[in-house]
Amino acid sequence: MHQQQQPSVLLSKFFNELSLACQRNEVECLPVLDLACGFGRNGLYLLKQNLPVVFADINPDALAQVEQQVKALKKQGQASASYWHQDFELPGSAPLKAKRFSAVLVFRYLHRPLMAQIKEAITPGGVIVYETFTRAQAQFGRPKNPDFLLEPGELADCFANWHVRHYFEGIVQSGGSKQAVARIVAVKPDE
Template sequence: MSHSPLVEKAVELLHQATRQAPVLDLACGSGRNGLYLVNQNIPVVFADIKESALEQVENAITRHHCEEKSMVNFWQIDFEQDNLKPLADKSFSAVIVFRYLHRPLFEQIKQAVISGGYVVYETFTVDQPQFGRPKNPDFLLKHGELAELFADWHIIYSFEGVIDAKNAEVNNGSGKQAIAQIIARKPLL
């Protein structure tokens, strides 16, 4: 599965930012976006609840990126445990999140990004059910929600609408997906 075009839009920014800390690929799944960054010589921490997902990413790196192993770390974590703040006391140059939504994490994500760092976020909106899964409103952004969450950051890129997703990781048969995307920079302290 290929990476999201959104991560390509952010790659130059992430190159500059990662001099201070790695990028967190939060709920990385197959790791398609983080692996793209590793191919661009950007250090990445792959984080997911599933050990099997992290093993899949590690196997991909072993097969294709032996020389980049030093730029990669793995973190098995359940980001949705009650009363757990997994990102507390963590620092990343950027946090990338694709096709995952757990609203209680937003403030933690914002705090974990270093001053001048970035968030790259893409997930489904409330318009998605007409095209397929997910249908649960807990996993769907409201209109304008993503831009509003990062309104106090410098928004570099923002999109909300329907895309042609024939090659997307979650293909629903219609070839369409309703998504919101953002690239935002945390203000300098």
């Protein structure tokens, strides 16, 4: 089984915003989408805090391991979880069309054609938590392909009309190495 890493500190720091976004829908608590979740470290953290999560990834083995961890949590009475095996990069596809989430988490993943869909899938008052590599990452290691690296200010520009709760762009220490990242936590304005 995959060794579980610590969740992003952004999730604990902005948990109240995520929880409030989930509670805004009076009928039911819309789930949080953990997009390109990998082994689920961030979604599992929210699930342990009793928020419903949809774990989405292209890797069925990673999703199976997440499901095993969720089964162990369910014995403790945790919130609901579902699993979505999806290739978000299929040309011409719109996998998020007509889907609604209280929040979307995206860590270490960038596929620019999805950005508009991500923004649309979040309900008004919902939250985006996004962190990925910037162009400066190429000097420290992988990824180096510019298709997977944000331009300076690109993430801030993408969510410029949202209520930004946190923004950072720069160099961080992670696991003993430097990484160039951009991070944003923002709330979608009411329509």
